[in-house]
Amino acid sequence: MNQLSATLSDGQFILVYNVLSLGLASMLFTSIFLFVARERVLPRYRLAVMVSGTVTAIATYHYFRMFDNFNHAFAGMTGNNPAAYNVGYRYVDWLLTVPLLLVELVAVLALARAAQSSMLNRLVPAAAAMILLGYPGDAHLTVFGISDPGIWGLLSTIPFLYILYVLFIELGKSLSRQSKAVQTKIKLLRILLIATWGVYPITFILAMGATGFDPSRFVAREVGYSIADILAKCLFGLIIFSVARIKSAEDDKEFAKSEFKDE
């Protein structure tokens, strides 16, 4: 691969290094916590908590790879080869984790089996399509003769809007049957999802116009994606766990007594 002349300053290198390390630690320990914490909810909510832990575990693997790849590509500030940095890890990670995030959200509601699978049959393919259509734009690849990153960004927005429609209109209907406390948390999850998923296209657009290697755009992209990942996966998974715990206590008075002293 061709060496590019532009490179990261020491400060930029340390910033991306620290953010990737923060992402790695957040993912790893959220996973460990969620896998152990599944016992603190009723059996019917455990799959949702396990899927949340699987999402952060998948992301842990990819953050390990990105961290090593970043260190290799920029050779600890002394020499560097930005072209060796592979944004594909993020997209492979998202291809696996984003559909699973939607599975968590639907699973924790413990809807009837038919309603659950009808919702997932639409959300999961839409999430996969959204990620697959974004990759060529972010990696500056020409696929099917399309080389303009903006076109891939636009195509990727179509399944994104469809997901929002399903979450806000369709899921909204089944929310009325949940308790006030659960409704509040689910609404928070949806807002978190929109706010963090909104960071990805903004970051994508910021990085889009670069020709060759642009250090500040590179740093903005890596920092933006990492922070959004931590919110969208770790925080999201922990809220899923707290919804599962509230619903467990609501469903079963004995469980509530054994888990919370005052009830």
Place this chain on the structure above:
Amino acid sequence: MNQLSATLSDGQFILVYNVLSLGLASMLFTSIFLFVARERVLPRYRLAVMVSGTVTAIATYHYFRMFDNFNHAFAGMTGNNPAAYNVGYRYVDWLLTVPLLLVELVAVLALARAAQSSMLNRLVPAAAAMILLGYPGDAHLTVFGISDPGIWGLLSTIPFLYILYVLFIELGKSLSRQSKAVQTKIKLLRILLIATWGVYPITFILAMGATGFDPSRFVAREVGYSIADILAKCLFGLIIFSVARIKSAEDDKEFAKSEFKDE
């Protein structure tokens, strides 16, 4: 080993690299999920789920090896030695995992012990024979004086057809005693099995004619095998888990109540 003049382009290198990493992550986290998720089915279905997790765990090991071997053979795009890439890892992996995939499928039906072992006594050796006969063709080895990859491909097809016969004719008979929901899932599993196992011979034939190292055939083979592996092992194992869960709920009303809210 001889250095070959042909090599991968940067785009081809990144494609194979990402696909092998995707395979690795899919296998690893399907394994972890299935091992933990075995608690969510009745004891009689747990072996099927544990075998599914073992299949993807074995594949995780081989994908780690293939990923490292690929990086070593192509030396991060700068120098490369395609002859150092060892397709044998895939065949060792398949020799262990493909018979186990058939064990999963039969185990999840929880047939009578006699019916189960009669079926496995035929499926397991046929699967091993299919893989062993394919290897010399794909690795371009001369064994027993046979050097034409096409002959090995044909020999390998004989046990494959026998497996299809057992799955569709023999297994079909015992399906009538299962519930509608289970029948639908088992038929889906059989179709998934045919569709994904069909990718292997097509990929084999695409790679077969090459003399020396042909980059685009190499990329097609690695991408084809990896995607087929993810579908045939991860997706297959997760559907096995969902069959085990449906059957658990059908067998035991108390279990159904504790796992699904509305039942």
